[in-house]
Amino acid sequence: MKLENLNNFNADKLQQVIEQRFGQKVELNQLDDSSLELFAVSVQESIKNFETAHSFNQNSYNAR
Numbered sequence: 001m002k003l004e005n006l007n008n009f010n011a012d013k014l015q016q017v018i019e020q021r022f023g024q025k026v027e028l029n030q031l032d033d034s035s036l037e038l039f040a041v042s043v044q045e046s047i048k049n050f051e052t053a054h055s056f057n058q059n060s061y062n063a064r
Contacts, residue, residue, distance in 0.1 A: 011028045019025045028036065 015026060015028050026039075031039070
């Protein structure tokens with residue numbers, strides 16, 4: 001899943017995806033904007049660190 005795709009989800013669907021994929025329930029409706037922004041930055045950094053640690057090829061793409 002790309003971070004750009006998160007904009008296409010409503011809060012309920014995004015909560016469900018987070019819980020299924022990461023095993024952690026997050027009540028997005030109860031968080032304020034600053035917390036949500038911090039959450040988004042944290043997720044972006046985690047994905048970037050994961051890709052770097054696992055030597056993902058940043059130049060590759062899915063040819064279709």
